Amino acid sequence: MEILRYVAFATRPSGGNPAGVVLDATGADTAEMVAVAARVGYSETAFVVPRPDGELDVRYFSPKAEVPFCGHATVATAVAWAGLHGTGELALHTAAGLVRVTTREDADGVVRAELVSVAPRVEPLAPEDLAGVLAALRWSPADLDPALPPRLAYGGAWHPVVAAASRERLADLDYDMAALGDLMARRGWTTVDLVWRESAQVFHARNPFPPGGVVEDPATGAAAAAFGGYLRELGLLDLPAAFTVHQGDDLGRPSVITVKVPAEPGSGIAVSGAAVPLPDPA
Incomplete structure (x- = not known):
């Protein structure tokens, strides 16, 4: 698995919350994801499995356990995805439910993501x-x-x-x-x-x-x-x-x-x- 590293909710690497991102975790099991998250050591790492319909399955792991949803890792994942596939809309299937995310690039070249949560x-x-x-x-x-x-x-x-x-x-x-x-x-x-x-x-x-x-x-x-x-x-x-x-x-x-x-x-x-x-x- 290729592990990308991003900070979310900041425009500089010295700020924000670091997250690990794996944009294609196809075939990886839970034990592998736990081990990778522990090795990365950030508060969460997101693991993406692309679906045939173009939507994404996403799981989130802290260094100790799986969590149902993580906002900063979602923002990091969407921006990392935009870096490869361009900005636009994404549909993420998480353990908490469907989360829709939109990415856009600012005039200064910084990419931002907006997620819409499940019903609070x-x-x-x-x-x-x-x-x-x-x-x-x-x-x-x-x-x-x-x-x-x-x-x-x-x-x-x-x-x-x-x-x-x-x-x-x-x-x-x-x-x-x-x-x-x-x-x-x-x-x-x-x-x-x-x-x-x-x-x-x-x-x-x-x-x-x-x-x-x-x-x-x-x-x-x-x-x-x-x-x-x-x-x-x-x-x-x-x-x-x-x-x-x-x-x-x-x-x-x-x-x-x-x-x-x-x-x-x-x-x-x-x-x-x-x-x-x-x-x-x-």
Whole structure:
């Protein structure tokens, strides 16, 4: 398998979230994909199997496990595909469902991809689970923004949404990886979406990802889609809406995610960003 390496949600290799991309994994079994993802070492690697109808089957693996959907690896995959086949529309069949992606090239030559998530969902976060998350984060209830109540949100994968009351609280992330990873594995959560609202159109996020063996994800498109659904479900946006998520700044890998939220209940959330190739490792 030829392994490509991209960063998504950035226009420079020094930013964004790195992803591995295999554009033709035909014949590879799960064990091979797990081994490749572990060797690549990024938070996710996407494996594509082209279908006779021109659409694509895609599976996503962290260094430790398969995940149903990954936004940044989807953006990376679409941009890598465009590099070989030209920009346009793609239909990706994922474990979470059908995800449609459109790529386009900017005037400066950077290729951007916009994915439309599967139908988002929002559910209550059980009090005992919130207590477990806060204990693992070493946060207290006083650290939370009461205007953005904790919930479980889904846009292809499940994420607890926990909003910090201040940028300083979000910046000071020092959590118990074993405790949080155990809780997340038992609940089937992919990342925890920690957010802070700068304004109605600007949010900052951090995403611990211990089930994948990664302390923190620098850019999480699936969580951004889930968060868009959360804001719509809770009536926290004037619809239709668009907002920006800044992620990775505290890791030194700045990432910019654009989210568009249609007014129609249950409709997919559009998540977009740029992707650029990384040099092959020595």
